[in-house]
Amino acid sequence: SAVGKNRTHESAALHVSGEARYCDDLPELQGTLHAALGLSPIAHGHLLSIDLELLRRQPGVVAVLTAADIPGENNCGPLLHDDPILAAEKLSYLGQPVFAIIASSRELARRAAALARQAIRCEALPPVLTALEAHAAGQYVIPPMHLSRGDAAAALQAAPHRLIGEWRVGGQEQFYLEGQISYALPQEQDSLLIHCSTQHPSEMQQLVAHALGWQAHAVQLQCRRMGGGFGGKESQSALFACVAAIAAHRLGRPVKLRLDRDDDFLITGRRHGFDYRWQLGFDGQGQILAAEVELIANCGHSADLSAPVMARALCHFDNAYWLPHVAMHGFCARTNTQSNTAFRGFGGPQGALAIEMILDSVARRLQLDPLLVRQRNFYRDEAGHNTTPYGQTVEDNQLHALTEQLIASSDYHARRAEIAAFNASSPLLKKGLALTPVKFGISFNVVHLNQAGALVHVYTDGSVLVNHGGTEMGQGLNTKVAQVVAQELGLDMAQVRCSATDTQKIANTSATAASTGSDLNGKAAQDAARRIKQRLLPVAAKLLGCSEADVCFAQGQIGAGERRLSFRELVAQAYLQRVQLWSEGFYATPGLCWDREKLQGKPFYYFAYGAAVAEVLIDTLTGENRMLRADLLHDAGQSINPALDIGQVEGAFVQGAGWLTTEELVWHPDSGLLRTHAPSTYKIPTANDMPPDFRVSLYAQPNAADSIHCSKAVGEPPLLLGFAVLLALKDAVAACGPAGCDPLLHAPATAERVLQALSQT
Numbered sequence: 001s002a003v004g005k006n007r008t009h010e011s012a013a014l015h016v017s018g019e020a021r022y023c024d025d026l027p028e029l030q031g032t033l034h035a036a037l038g039l040s041p042i043a044h045g046h047l048l049s050i051d052l053e054l055l056r057r058q059p060g061v062v063a064v065l066t067a068a069d070i071p072g073e074n075n076c077g078p079l080l081h082d083d084p085i086l087a088a089e090k091l092s093y094l095g096q097p098v099f100a101i102i103a104s105s106r107e108l109a110r111r112a113a114a115l116a117r118q119a120i121r122c123e124a125l126p127p128v129l130t131a132l133e134a135h136a137a138g139q140y141v142i143p144p145m146h147l148s149r150g151d152a153a154a155a156l157q158a159a160p161h162r163l164i165g166e167w168r169v170g171g172q173e174q175f176y177l178e179g180q181i182s183y184a185l186p187q188e189q190d191s192l193l194i195h196c197s198t199q200h201p202s203e204m205q206q207l208v209a210h211a212l213g214w215q216a217h218a219v220q221l222q223c224r225r226m227g228g229g230f231g232g233k234e235s236q237s238a239l240f241a242c243v244a245a246i247a248a249h250r251l252g253r254p255v256k257l258r259l260d261r262d263d264d265f266l267i268t269g270r271r272h273g274f275d276y277r278w279q280l281g282f283d284g285q286g287q288i289l290a291a292e293v294e295l296i297a298n299c300g301h302s303a304d305l306s307a308p309v310m311a312r313a314l315c316h317f318d319n320a321y322w323l324p325h326v327a328m329h330g331f332c333a334r335t336n337t338q339s340n341t342a343f344r345g346f347g348g349p350q351g352a353l354a355i356e357m358i359l360d361s362v363a364r365r366l367q368l369d370p371l372l373v374r375q376r377n378f379y380r381d382e383a384g385h386n387t388t389p390y391g392q393t394v395e396d397n398q399l400h401a402l403t404e405q406l407i408a409s410s411d412y413h414a415r416r417a418e419i420a421a422f423n424a425s426s427p428l429l430k431k432g433l434a435l436t437p438v439k440f441g442i443s444f445n446v447v448h449l450n451q452a453g454a455l456v457h458v459y460t461d462g463s464v465l466v467n468h469g470g471t472e473m474g475q476g477l478n479t480k481v482a483q484v485v486a487q488e489l490g491l492d493m494a495q496v497r498c499s500a501t502d503t504q505k506i507a508n509t510s511a512t513a514a515s516t517g518s519d520l521n522g523k524a525a526q527d528a529a530r531r532i533k534q535r536l537l538p539v540a541a542k543l544l545g546c547s548e549a550d551v552c553f554a555q556g557q558i559g560a561g562e563r564r565l566s567f568r569e570l571v572a573q574a575y576l577q578r579v580q581l582w583s584e585g586f587y588a589t590p591g592l593c594w595d596r597e598k599l600q601g602k603p604f605y606y607f608a609y610g611a612a613v614a615e616v617l618i619d620t621l622t623g624e625n626r627m628l629r630a631d632l633l634h635d636a637g638q639s640i641n642p643a644l645d646i647g648q649v650e651g652a653f654v655q656g657a658g659w660l661t662t663e664e665l666v667w668h669p670d671s672g673l674l675r676t677h678a679p680s681t682y683k684i685p686t687a688n689d690m691p692p693d694f695r696v697s698l699y700a701q702p703n704a705a706d707s708i709h710c711s712k713a714v715g716e717p718p719l720l721l722g723f724a725v726l727l728a729l730k731d732a733v734a735a736c737g738p739a740g741c742d743p744l745l746h747a748p749a750t751a752e753r754v755l756q757a758l759s760q761t
């Protein structure tokens with residue numbers, strides 16, 4: 001069978017040989033022009049004028065576009081219309097695009113765009129650069145959100161123990177290897193074809209159409225693959241698609257806009273950094289009685305996806321734990337920085353990490369192993385202990401069994417003792433250990449987005465072409481969807497091919513996001529394949545002289561008993577009988593409901609679970625640290641392709657660990673310039689940061705929900721496994737202090753922060 005087996009990524013050979021075509025590898029049409037963006041030199045202020053003459057006289061410059069040249073709506077924001085494509089009057093962050101240079105070469109376009117500082121006349125206002133400053137001033141991109149259950153204030157008062165704290169975690173750059181890019185090609189009768197590296201072709205189509213004042217049917221978006229998206233191309237590929245489209249239409253020539261890495265950092269947003277203020281009431285066993293928390297997100301200058309990101313953060317503060325009384329307050333702070341957006345986990349990591357840090361503090365105060373306190377607070381399969389603060393019942397709870405399995409396989413308790421012995425005899429080097437669990441809700445937390453379409457063609461030679469609304473960003477979606485179709489038609493993988501995502505094939509698609517790509521598109525493609533199979537069955541039954549119920553599709557053969565017919569022969573016969581050999585398919589996730597105002601309902605079709613154990617070593621003289629070992633156990637349901645899923649788990653864990661350790665964003669406190677805008681200063685994990693002992697397993701339990709082949713979504717949840725690394729670092733720092741000490745360790749826990757935390761012990 002095609003499903004449930006390790007299969008290489010459909011483009012693996014092309015990836016490693018360099019033959020895989022990304023947008024910038026497409027052959028350029030003759031007459032192609034290149035665009036570059038002129039960026040705001042200030043973080044906040046008024047735009048007074050642009051010296052267009054200066055820019056137009058530069059070598060190679062064909063045109064200069066400003067906000068005034070946008071024929072339709074000057075907006076590329078996904079939800080609220082508060083994101084100008086090019087700044088009109090207000091300058092909202094340093095790096096905001098103000099004009100576009102269109103020139104004969106990319107190099108000349110960039111040279112002219114680099115004159116922005118001379119060409120832009122503006123009046124500076126003081127910028128607000130931190131979320132806490134914005135929060136103090138009541139400056140938000142959307143109104144505050146509240147989610148509560150019970151009476152947290154009264155339960156806090158009544159609790160035998162109380163802790164109050166503040167904590168913060170930084171943002172994170174997606175650092176997709178392929179930067180943002182769009183290539184727009186004018187077509188006949190005022191229409192455009194745009195190749196764009198995007199997770200959301202349909203939204204790019206919509207936003208380009210609005211910017212041009214056109215109907216959507218005049219804009220075709222195509223994306224064969226991305227060199228990574230990680231959420232950064234869910235909404236924020238739009239600005240580049242719009243600029244390329246406007247320029248291409250205006251000049252009647254193909255226009256390509258490809259950012260270099262520094263501009264990508266300066267223009268686009270990333271994971272929201274969060275500040276937290278919390279209070280927890282608990283008993284002497286570490287059982288949580290009440291929690292109240294303020295989550296303050298740095299949203300940047302516009303709303304972008306901040307509302308659903310904050311909603312997901314609030315719906316993940318519980319993580320694995322039953323919180324009897326809880327009050328959460330989410331504040332989306334408006335600052336003069338890039339507009340923050342989706343990043344793997346979409347606010348979930350920021351919500352769940354807070355409770356993990358809090359529980360760690362509780363355990364240290366009570367001098368208990370943090371793992372014990374975590375297990376005591378797990379959701380349990382009994383009424384009164386199994387509903388989330390947003391009202392969804394935690395069904396199919398795998399937390400207890402999965403954690404027990406990992407405790408055993410990682411040898412947690414013995415290693416805890418070994419580490420204590422090591423630390424007692426090692427004055428300068430200290431080890432730390434932590435186990436953290438994950439429960440992650442699967443579905444878009446906006447109900448209507450949970451739908452997908454597919455189109456399957458069977459050609460008369462028996463070969464199959466699959467198209468669906470999802471996009472391939474390296475995660476292996478096309479491979480999984482091809483497996484599903486091959487399984488349905490009993491074919492070999494070699495007979496099935498996936499083609500580029502195209503708005504002319506599937507309309508009104510959702511972003512490939514929220515980890516739902518294979519859940520949604522897999523079901524839609526299965527639906528399409530089943531429709532074709534239904535039409536083939538009577539043809540096959542007649543040819544084989546049996547009843548339809550006896551016809552079986554397997555290994556490229558159609559059979560009933562001893563009689564066999566190849567898929568190719570069947571299809572050729574069916575064609576002659578004028579049977580439709582292609583079909584559309586559709587899927588909408590059943591049973592979801594969500595009240596956006598009250599933040600109550602069933603936003604998730606199911607939960608994915610996981611747990612990680614990390615062991616670290618710190619040098620107490622320098623704060624330098626490294627991971628020694630990581631054991632991951634992750635619930636991908638009954639995996640469609642275990643090899644791909646293991647890859648997702650490994651990658652997500654390392655990406656999560658990078659967020660919490662080395663990846664630090666620094667804005668200049670006066671000018672608001674992002675200082676860390678290249679790999680020289682912004683440190684993502686490298687091969688050297690992989691734990692030398694790295695053990696990754698899938699927790700093989702079929703999904704209890706009716707998902708595609710009982711698999712579970714795997715794209716985002718394992719990012720939260722990276723929490724274990726931060727908590728292990730905190731454990732190592734605490735080992736330097738007296739029993740019961742609870743050092744404050746903000747994230748990212750860079751060597752400097754570890755050293756700072758050590759100085760408090």
Ligand code: MTE
Pocket residue numbers: 227228229230231343344345473474475477512513514515516517518648714715716
């Ligand atoms: N894996 C790779 N290689 N590249 C990516 O850009 N994005 C992640 C995850 N895994 C990403 C990735 C994010 S943010 C999401 S939401 C999912 O993949 C999206 O794909 P899926 O829904 O098909 O899992």
Ligand code: LUZ
Pocket residue numbers: 234305308312342346443444445446449511513514
């Ligand atoms: N909700 C969600 C969303 O849970 N994940 C997403 O990626 C998303 N994107 C847009 C709107 N809601």
Ligand code: MOS
Pocket residue numbers: 199229230231232234342343344345346512513514515716
């Ligand atoms: Mo992923 S953050 O939902 O693109």
